[in-house]
Amino acid sequence: MVESTVKDLVAVLAQGREADFAAQWAGEAAAALGLDGLAASLLVGEPELIWFSEEVSARLEDLQFTLGEGPSLEAARAGAICLVADVRSAPAARWAGFLPAVTQLGVRAVFAFPLRLGSLKVGALTGHRHRPGMMSGESIEHALTLCDALTDFLLRKRLPSPSPGDAAHTPPGTAGLVHLHRxxxxxxxxxxxxxxxxxxxxxxxxxxxxxxxxxxxxxxxxxxxxxxxxxxxxxxxxxxxx
Structure with missing residues (x-):
């Protein structure tokens, strides 16, 4: 069932019709991976949140943006998987500001996967749970499959890079695909x-x-x-x- 759901989610991305999935894709992907929430950020100098399933996912990304540290940023910048099964047992020196702050969101586990194509680093797909525990090997494989499809989709969509001096007002979006959340x-x-x-x-x-x-x-x-x-x-x- 999960594998079938993942294939369906990948197929939706391949079709590339944003209106078909903007409000549902992130939430369905989170559920398929056994996560409580999921978000995606583009790496355009500073990370730009473009996609999230619910409020906590957005707040988790904003927290890392504010502090300049955390699993999402590490995965995006290093182009490597960053899995934290229990934030309370992670070494304090790794993310001195992030670790104590993230528990206030009720988040106990964070799983960040890079969005990349070869050496090109595009961003990160990050999920969280309100309970500690590592993702299963199968779920990690499914997450990587979704990352490949999402990377291809984003490169085809060519989402605009944010401009600090842009005077046009674009309000923060709700769950789903959003442009210039920040x-x-x-x-x-x-x-x-x-x-x-x-x-x-x-x-x-x-x-x-x-x-x-x-x-x-x-x-x-x-x-x-x-x-x-x-x-x-x-x-x-x-x-x-x-």
Whole structure:
């Protein structure tokens, strides 16, 4: 049954009709792999979340984006599988910020698979469970099959790379295939760079630091910046009028 479901999911990707699967594919893939959630991110300089099955999957990816560390980033950048059967038993030094924070999401296991074609690193497909335990060998094989199909689909779709200075507003999407989930983050980064007269990477680091220090999601902080309710300063002392 699972193998048949995986074949069906691969077939949907091969057809390439986004409307046929955007709202369901990620959730069905997670269920087929025995996971509680699944998300995919493109590696375009910084990772860009494009696909997720439910809220926790999106928050898990945003957490790693904020901290700049975690299994998804490791899998995408190294092009290698990164499986964490129990985040509470993982070495603390590996992801000093991620490991304590991820437990607050109720996540106990994270499984990240690279999206790649030969030496070309495209991104990562990451699943999670609310209970500890390793994926079965069969499930890992199915995940790799889905990764190959998803990589091919994404390369054919040629999803746009995010631009920090893009003024067009694209709201964060709901579960399914989304474009520029972090559009507000990119816009806020550009605004901070102009306000403080600093390079874009430094502006993004400032935004990440604010999210981490306040325990808020980075997209929430970015929205505050864009509304004018939060103005960050160079000395890490924000002025928040929201």
């Amino acid at each position: 559009a507000e983050v990119h816009q806020a980064t550009g605004m901070i760079a102009v306000q403080l007269g600093i390079p874009l990477p430094a502006a993004l680091s400032r935004l990440r630091a604010e999210a981490f220090a306040t325990g808020r999601g980075i997209t929430e902080v970015a929205a505050s910046v864009l509304r004018g309710g939060l103005r960050l300063t160079a000395n890490n002392d924000p002025t928040d009028s929201a």
